Amino acid sequence: MSPYDDHPAAENALGGFLRARRARLRPEDLGLPSSGRRRVPGLRREEVAMLAGVSTDYYTRLEQGRERHPSPQMLDAVARVLRLDADAVAHLHRLADAAARRTRRPAQRTERVALHLRRLPDGWNDTPAFVLGTALDVLARNRLAEALFAGFTHSDNLLRMTYLDPWARGFHRDWDRAAESAVAALRHAAGLDPDHPGLGRLVGELSVKSADFRTLWARHDVRGKTHEPKLLHHAEVGDLELHYESFTVNSAPTQQLVVYQAEPGTPSADALALLGSLNAEPAPAPDRTS
Known part of the structure; x- marks a missing residue:
């Protein structure tokens, strides 16, 4: 086993992506009042959920990897709130699709070129x-x-x-x-x-x-x-x-x-x-x- 195998690239990749992009926005960037000092940088989950038109519980499940079948419309709504560009929006949809159909693959796979x-x-x-x-x-x-x-x-x-x-x-x-x-x-x-x-x-x-x-x-x-x-x-x-x-x-x-x-x-x-x-x-x- 490689000493680096305990650093998976894709473990709840969708949640990691959403959290990182949420942390890069300030409430005032989206016209929300700033409520003073915050424990963590960026938007709160409930703020993203409100602006995207979904419940806080639903958005929380999405970030935690417990919601496996988000609709494309909902993902687009979240993308608009997080101000994602075209590449990031496409990435968001790919991560959601991968989370829905994930199957474990063999630990070793050698890639070859034809x-x-x-x-x-x-x-x-x-x-x-x-x-x-x-x-x-x-x-x-x-x-x-x-x-x-x-x-x-x-x-x-x-x-x-x-x-x-x-x-x-x-x-x-x-x-x-x-x-x-x-x-x-x-x-x-x-x-x-x-x-x-x-x-x-x-x-x-x-x-x-x-x-x-x-x-x-x-x-x-x-x-x-x-x-x-x-x-x-x-x-x-x-x-x-x-x-x-x-x-x-x-x-x-x-x-x-x-x-x-x-x-x-x-x-x-x-x-x-x-x-x-x-x-x-x-x-x-x-x-x-x-």
């Missing part, structure tokens, strides 16, 4: 590309992605790379933003497959080893892959500004193919081309037998 998907990025010599698994494990990558991440010791998982590898703070020119995005993406992944055993182990490991991760994980921010640029610094070619696209894999819906690109004609495009040439596969030696 051979045809593994081969696909290998033909792309000008763009770093890699395949991510459910818990943001790097399941496969092409030669240019290997070169891009060459300085990392923890290269098997995007969260370990960001939080546990000293190389990350020099590699990410805006580490704080990269760290927030990584945690929000992991929250999104946890909503897609909350019972994935690798998620619990990963969250436990990062919670033990990184105070930065613990703080951000407790915020329950959730966001899928965005299109914001990646501002990087590579030891061999210098600064890079890369944009990326993420593609869902139909045959494995919790996996995604990620492709990084530089704007044509920019210094980043030149630097990426240089990185590719520095790490190109050696040409075969000429045949001198004829």
